[in-house]
Amino acid sequence: MKKIVILGGGKIGRMVCFLLGTSGDYEVRIGDMNLDGAHAAASTFGGTGEKVDLSNAAQVAAFVKGAWAVVSCAPFHCNPTIATCAREAGAHYFDLTEDVAVTKKVIELAKGSKTAFIPQCGLAPGFITIAANHLAKPFAQIESLRLRVGALPQQPSNQLGYNLTWSTEGVINEYINACEAVQGGHLVSVPALEHLERLIIDGIDFEAFNTSGGLGTLAESLKGRVKNLDYKTIRFPGHCQLMRFLLQELRMSEHRDDLRTILERAIPTTTEDQVVIFVSASGMLDGRLTERVYAKRVMAQTIGGHHWTAIQLTTAAGITAIVDLFAQGKTPAHGLVRMEDVTWEDFMANRFGRLYA
DSSP states (O other), rough: OOOEEOOOSHHHHHHHHHHHHSSSSSEEEEEEHHHHHHHHHHTTOOOOOOEOOOOHHHHHHHHTOSSEEEEEEGGGHHHHHHHHHHHHHHHHHOOOOHHHHHHHHHHHHTTTTTTTTEOOOOOTTBBBHHHHHHHHOOSSSEEEEEEEEEEESSSOOOOOOBBBBBBBHHHHHHHHSOOOEETTTTTEEEEETTEEEEEEEETTEEEEEEEEEETTTTHHTTTTEEEEEEEEEEEOOOHHHHHIIIISSGGGGGGGGHHHHHHHSSBBBOSEEEEEEEEEEEEEEOOOOOOEEEEEEEOEEETEEEEEHHHHHHHHHHHHHHHHHHHTTTSSSSOOOGGGGGGGHHHHHSGGGGOOO
């Protein structure tokens, strides 16, 4: 069996442990800053967890030694250290980060590497990139490519229409940082929380607005083929206006730690969530302007006797499917591997990717 080290035993890390640890093909070790969190994640496959300071390069290096692959489910700011240790250990590297600056550091580490570096392989970026690339593939010239994802409560009960379903730090990051887009064929930077639009999916009203990091490397890969490309986060109507007030008028964007404290004190978590996905590609196909669309809502569900939230399921299915496809030789074997290198057909046929169906 291939030896895999998973770092980060939070919500996503627990399901990654469960899927890989019960598959029969991987020997899994889990490390986390919190020993109880590590044990909880390991219990999903009958293993034991270990305490690892993810900001301490020496501890991370010792933990990943001898691993075939390192899977980071840790906070995004830990990934440069983890990726560096993976390279030094000769292990392949996978992560979930949406942070643009961190991904650029991982891309630098991938240069000339004999092992693979596969960042951004969760939900968005990750699955959403694979779906968008699949829809756009038949078009010689892509007029518009729109990627939309939201992690939301099934039953919203506050003015924000929102519950904390994943990393609060990650949410704040994507609501504040500049966003990549393609406009008129040119790569541009656009502000977060702008370009508000209305969406109707399954008869339900949603809104979507710019957030950072969801495009991954897609804009660079489609350069010259796409005229307009953007990524937006989906929320229930009214959310964007309230967040603009909080972040811009009250200037909480300048006080991220305080904002995290406020949100975690006031906004409850939920285990009954949904992930809303919408991708649209339009362009000339067979001489006619044509649109191809993928839209889906994924709900929290029980698998293997465990209740998993929708954000756990979609994110963990993304990264475990990529690990599996890499192990099967269905992606490039070394250097930087982009989500654009993964085919829709391979992903959806995979035992973990099928969870999206």
